[in-house]
Amino acid sequence: MDAQVEVYTSAWSVTHDEKNFHNPYEFIPSRWLDPLSRDIKHASQPFSLGPRGCLGRKYVFLQPELAWSLQALTSLGCCQFRKR
Numbered sequence: 530m531d532a533q534v535e536v537y538t539s540a541w542s543v544t545h546d547e548k549n550f551h552n553p554y555e556f557i558p559s560r561w562l563d564p565l566s567r568d569i570k571h572a573s574q575p576f577s578l579g580p581r582g583c584l585g586r587k588y589v590f591l592q593p594e595l596a597w598s599l600q601a602l603t604s605l606g607c608c609q610f611r612k613r
C-alpha cells in the first residue's frame with residue numbers, strides 16, 4: 530500500500546472487537562473506571578482523531594466542570610440568578 534493512502538477504521542467495529550474490550554456487546558459503564566481493566570481504552574476515539582477531529586472536544590470535557598462550579602457557587606450564595 531502506498532504511504533500516502535489514508536486508512537479509515539469503523540469506530541463501531543473497533544469498539545465491538547473482543548481484542549479491545551471484554552464483553553463488547555454489554556453496557557458496562559464501570560469498564561471506564563476500573564484501573565485493573567485490561568481493555569484497550571484508547572481503541573475508542575469518540576471524538577475522532579487528526580486535523581478533522583472534533584473541535585468541541587475540549588469544551589465537552591470542560592462543560593461539566595463549569596456546571597459543577599456554577600452549582601457550588603450558587604449553593605454557597607456566591608452568585609444568584611435573577612428572577613424575572
Ligand code: HEM
Nearest residue numbers: 540574575576577578580581582583584585586588589590
Ligand atoms: C460528546 C459530544 C461530542 C462528540 C462525541 C463529538 C464527536 C465528533 C466527531 C466524531 C467528529 C468528527 C466527524 C467526522 O469525522 O466527520 C466531530 C467533529 C466536529 N465537532 Fe464534535 N462531538 C461532540 C461535541 C461537539 C461540540 C459541543 C462542538 C462545538 C461546540 C463540536 C464541534 C465539532 C466540529 C466543528 C466538528 C468538525 C471538525 C472538522 O470537520 O474540522 N462537537 N465531533
